[in-house]
Amino acid sequence: MAVYADLHVHSKYSRATSRDMDLPHIEWWARRKGVGIVGTGDFTHPAWRRILGESLVEVSDGFFSLRDDLQLAGGGPGPRPSFVLQTELSLIYRRGGRSRRVHMVVLAPDFDAVDAIIRAVGPYGKLESDGRPMLSLDTYDLLSMLLDIDGRIFMFPAHAWTPWYAIFGSKSGFDSLEEALDDLSVHITALETGLSSDPPMNRMLSDLDRLFMVSFSDAHSPRNLAREVTIFDEKVNDYNMLINALRTGDGLLGTVEYHPEEGKYHYDGHRACGVRLTPREARELGGRCPVCGRPLTLGTLHRIDDLADRAEPENVDPFTYAVPLPVLVSQAVGVKSMTSKKVQRLYGELLKTLDASELDILLHRHIPDIERVDGRVALAVRLMREGRLDIQPGYDGEYGTVRVPF
Ligand SMILES: [Zn+2]
Ligand SMILES: [Zn+2]
Structure with a gap:
């Protein structure tokens, strides 16, 4: 038996999210979708942090359940999901003479760790202004802080290849984990492929061989939950087992993926100019838009092509496409x-x-x-x-x- 996990979710306190992104609706939709482990989203937001504390009951180490009296009627056929304390942070900083913008997902084992994270990152941004706060903080310094707070806190790069806001993004990312995180890069063991890339694309880079590929929804509305999920063995029934699976692969069974072409950043182009190009076409145009002449937004396919050192993917993780x-x-x-x-x-x-x-x-x-x-x-x-x-x-x-x- 397997359990589907969606560990990258947002609450109604993140920008451009549905008003329905509250715990009762997240639980209700998780049961319809079949998600057994779901992220809370946004735990650094003060109002949401308060709601999480009032609404969740710990059922096993680091796994929480929504209070019975908060459940919506007529839940789906699936079992009630376990919630995991989760947030996404938007890091904006300069490194190597360039501006970097990187999104990271953080999982926490308990509310003490959540509160310590809030205290540590609070001075670097306005936590109350966005559920996914912008922080003027280097990824290296963030990871260093998290490791100091609690060794069970787990961080992984979000939607790793999207041009903006991603660790390997073409616009403001890095060429390798080591470039971003130096000696701390060993603490990153999982990579979120994002909607616009899939395991075969990622397995074109031998650099990523030691990382486990994970996929989640990054949902901004409850009905988008589970559009991608990671599959765990059902023995993964508490936070420590979950983190162990993400660190060692023990109990990690694979992913359910969008076709990467469905994602927002697969090909190259300019949306405003109505220009959609394959990486080859973009290269032939010197990376410039044939309509407006400005640099094209290079998608995941192009970026992986640039960094890949293999002609064919190797050791591709088990996965299934789903629409x-x-x-x-x-x-x-x-x-x-x-x-x-x-x-x-x-x-x-x-x-x-x-x-x-x-x-x-x-x-x-x-x-x-x-x-x-x-x-x-x-x-x-x-x-x-x-x-x-x-x-x-x-x-x-x-x-x-x-x-x-x-
Ligand atoms: Zn993000
Ligand atoms: Zn253009």
Whole structure:
């Protein structure tokens, strides 16, 4: 048996997030999606920190449950998820004569560690202004502080390849972990591939061989939870086991991934100019936009191409591609909006009739079972599992588009 974990989540206190990003809705949607371990998001935000303290009850070492009286009615078919104390920090600093902007996800074992982190990073930014606070702090200094506070605190680079705000991003990142973290780089053992890259792309770099690839949703609204997840063995039932899995690989079973083309930064281009290019086309243009002449935003494919030292990926981690069920349902019923009543009704009917979570339906349910609820959705799931989808790659902040070829 396996448990799906989503350890990069935001609360309603982060910029551009849904008002519904509160604990009851996160739990309610985690149960619909099939997520067994979910990040709290944003623990450095003072108001959210207070809510977490009032609403969560520790069920095993470092794993928390939402108070019974806060549960929403009619939760999904999945078991109630365990919450893990989690935040994302946005580091902005200068190193090597260049401006660096790097996002890091931090997991904490308990509220004492959370409060110590808040005290340590507080002087470097305005924690109350954003659930994902901007800090004028070097990644090296942050990691050094965290290690001093509690050896069980775990940090990993977020969406490692996106051009802005990522450790390996083309605009303001580094070429290697060692360049960013010197002697402390050994403490980084996991890398979030992000929506726009997948394990095979990352395994083009021998530099990353010692890292475990993880994937999470970076959800800004509850219905986006679990769009990517990492799979753990069910024996991972407390914080220490979780961190051990992320450090040693013991109990880490793989990931469920977006097709990287669906992500916002797979290809190169300029969104405002309507220019989408492959890395080869971008190189032939000298990295400049054919419309406005300014430097192109280089996506994950281009950036990995630049840094890769292998012709083919090696030692690729186990993973499965999946497309969110609401996307398949909306195309099955021929409605554009995934939040339309028609789509929501059929989505709810699928979960209820099959008594299964979204991930279970996408990955495991027999097609004939799904057919009994809706033939077109069953066909869409089958085509997805067979990898028969038409995908227009995303670029410069524009999501890719998936079409099911019915
Ligand atoms: Zn981020
Ligand atoms: Zn342009």
